[in-house]
Amino acid sequence: MNNHYAIKPLALFVAAVLSGCSSMPERNSMLEQARADYGAAQANAQVVTLAAGELRQASDSLDRANAASNKGENTATVDHLAYIARQQVGIAEETARQKNAELMVANAGAERDRVRLDARTREADAAQRSADRAKRDAEASQRSAQASQLQSEASRRQAESAQRDARASQLQSEASQRSSEAAQMQSEASQRMAMAERQAATDAQVSAAASRQRTLDAEGRARLLEAQLADLAAKKTDRGMVITLGDVLFDTNQSQLRSGGMRNVGKLADFVKQNPGRIVMIEGFTDSVGTDGRNQRLSDERAGAVRTALLSMGVGSERMTSRGYGESFPVAGNDTPAGRQQNRRVEIIVSEDGGVIKPR
Amino acid sequence: MKTNRSCATLLALGCSLALAAGCASTPAPTEQMAVSKLAIATAVAAGGPEHAAVEMKSAQDKMDRANRAMAKEDYDVARTLAEEAQADARLAEKKAQSDKAQKAAAVMRDDNRVLREELNRKTQ
Numbered sequence: 128m129n130n131h132y133a134i135k136p137l138a139l140f141v142a143a144v145l146s147g148c149s150s151m152p153e154r155n156s157m158l159e160q161a162r163a164d165y166g167a168a169q170a171n172a173q174v175v176t177l178a179a180g181e182l183r184q185a186s187d188s189l190d191r192a193n194a195a196s197n198k199g200e201n202t203a204t205v206d207h208l209a210y211i212a213r214q215q216v217g218i219a220e221e222t223a224r225q226k227n228a229e230l231m232v233a234n235a236g237a238e239r240d241r242v243r244l245d246a247r248t249r250e251a252d253a254a255q256r257s258a259d260r261a262k263r264d265a266e267a268s269q270r271s272a273q274a275s276q277l278q279s280e281a282s283r284r285q286a287e288s289a290q291r292d293a294r295a296s297q298l299q300s301e302a303s304q305r306s307s308e309a310a311q312m313q314s315e316a317s318q319r320m321a322m323a324e325r326q327a328a329t330d331a332q333v334s335a336a337a338s339r340q341r342t343l344d345a346e347g348r349a350r351l352l353e354a355q356l357a358d359l360a361a362k363k364t365d366r367g368m369v370i371t372l373g374d375v376l377f378d379t380n381q382s383q384l385r386s387g388g389m390r391n392v393g394k395l396a397d398f399v400k401q402n403p404g405r406i407v408m409i410e411g412f413t414d415s416v417g418t419d420g421r422n423q424r425l426s427d428e429r430a431g432a433v434r435t436a437l438l439s440m441g442v443g444s445e446r447m448t449s450r451g452y453g454e455s456f457p458v459a460g461n462d463t464p465a466g467r468q469q470n471r472r473v474e475i476i477v478s479e480d481g482g483v484i485k486p487r
Numbered sequence: 488m489k490t491n492r493s494c495a496t497l498l499a500l501g502c503s504l505a506l507a508a509g510c511a512s513t514p515a516p517t518e519q520m521a522v523s524k525l526a527i528a529t530a531v532a533a534g535g536p537e538h539a540a541v542e543m544k545s546a547q548d549k550m551d552r553a554n555r556a557m558a559k560e561d562y563d564v565a566r567t568l569a570e571e572a573q574a575d576a577r578l579a580e581k582k583a584q585s586d587k588a589q590k591a592a593a594v595m596r597d598d599n600r601v602l603r604e605e606l607n608r609k610t611q
Contacts, residue, residue: 207567214574221581228588235595242599246606389529435518439526441577444518 155202158192161209164216165189174219177226180400181219184441188212218441248321254314261307268300355398356477359391366485367478370395372433374471382428384436392433395475396440404480407442409433409449410487412456412474414467419453426451429473446482456487516566520557523550523569526576535579538586546575 165185168174174182192208275293361368376388384392399407411430413422430449438444459466478484527546535543553568 203567207571210571211574214571214578217578218574218581221578221585225581225585225588228585228592231592232588232595235592235599238599239602242603242606245603246609249607386532389532393529435521435525438518438522439529439573439577 155196155205155209157206157213158196158209161189161192161212161216164213168216168219171220171223173227174223176223178219178222180397180403181215181222181441183403184400185212185215185219188215244321244324248318248325251314251318251321254310254317258307258311258314261303261310265300265304265307268296268303272297272300355394359394359398361477364476367476370475370477372473372475374468377429377432377471377473380425382425382432384432389436392436393440395477396437396442399437399442399446399477400440402480404482405446406478406482406484407437407447408476408478408484409437409447410474410476411449411451412458412470412472413454414470415454415457415461416467423451423453426453433473433475452487513562513566515557515560515562516569519566519569519573520553523553523573523576526573526580530576530580530583533580534583534587535576538583539579542575542579542582546572546579549575 168182168185188208189212192205192212195208196205272293275296276290280290356368356370359370361370363369370391372384372388372391376385376391377383378385395407399405409430411426411428411433413426415422428451430451434447434449437447454461454470457466457470458472459469461467461470476484523546527550530539530543530546535546549568549572553565553572556562556565556568
């Protein structure tokens with residue numbers, strides 16, 4: 128942000144000179160809003176980590192708005208670019224909120240285990256307390272037994288039966304002390320077990336945190352990427368990762384993508400946005416039924432529909448090319464319905480980091 | 488300063504001429520129109536009208552105006568409106584998705600709270 132403030136006086140001066148008038152141009156409030164919104168999003172760690180790709184797009188748009196303002200372009204143009212930047216900041220913030228909520232759902236299982244473990248620890252504590260109570264009771268009854276024994280010795284002759292009672296009660300108290308000791312041992316064992324489980328849970332948490340850290344690291348990123356692509360059933364080839372959208376994902380004989388196809392394209396858009404170093408090539412194909420012209424047109428249109436879908440999800444047009452190949456390059460025989468269906472497809476090739484795809 | 492200004496005036500004149508020339512031959516933004524239309528359809532399918540009514544309405548209004556501008560061959564206006572409609576639609580879509588995810592998280596949180604209370608009662 129410092130940068131912007133440093134440039135501003137210069138920009139205003141340049142704008143004033145360019146417009147050739149003596150009064151300073153008025154400040155663009157939409158642009159100021161966009162800068163403020165972006166600053167807030169950038170200061171939000173959740174947005175920075177969970178919506179890095181979306182935040183970068185917002186930053187690019189804000190740069191364009193700033194550049195237009197510095198060049199002294201008209202208010203409507205600057206307003207428009209600033210508006211786009213503001214909405215993209217909003218998109219980044221909502222994306223972060225969504226991802227955060229999804230993480231919470233994923234972590235809820237671990238939280239449930241923790242609650243259960245807490246409950247077990249409390250059970251062990253309660254057992255310990257009741258063992259303590261039993262021990263105290265036993266001690267009290269032993270003391271009273273001793274007292275009654277002393278009493279009975281003083282009046283032994285008169286109360287031999289009382290002595291027998293006292294012995295019996297001593298025996299009983301000893302038995303109850305033994306049982307309280309056993310209870311205590313048992314409670315200690317269950318407490319130890321709970322502690323061990325808690326330790327194991329902590330260890331698991333630590334190792335989970337460590338593995339999360341690793342996935343953030345450069346080498347872990349590759350694995351994460353592959354997992355995301357595996358979700359799309361991507362195949363690794365020498366041209367890059369290839370994702371095939373089958374015929375069933377399009378309306379019959381038309382280029383309209385069905386909702387299932389849109390879902391796959393959405394996943395791909397997410398992936399591509401998080402990996403700005405990769406480019407995308409979209410290739411359409413048909414079976415051999417029908418005229419060459421019609422097949423060429425359908426394959427063009429289907430590849431174009433995928434490109435339009437990716438564009439609508441915010442993937443930059445400069446990173447995509449699309450082309451139809453008609454009935455060329457079949458992947459199966461055109462003599463069976465199943466083979467023909469396999470041939471009617473759109474292949475999306477995602478380059479490695481570096482952005483080169485070998486042409487066919 | 489004086490020479491500077493006359494230079495700048497010349498430059499500005501050149502720029503506006505180039506701009507005017509650019510306007511005259513602006514091609515129809517058919518791709519942007521298709522992209523924005525699709526973005527709106529996607530946002531509607533994601534639940535934009537229920538979860539982000541304001542953004543959704545803004546997107547649809549701008550799309551209507553963009554269509555009218557296209558009919559009048561006012562292509563710069565059409566492109567501007569279509570671009571804003573796309574941004575509005577994408578924000579509406581994200582808001583809807585984020586809303587749904589947050590609701591799911593709240594349900595899970597509630598489930599865990601109930602479980603905790605139940606276990607607490609049992610151990611007391």
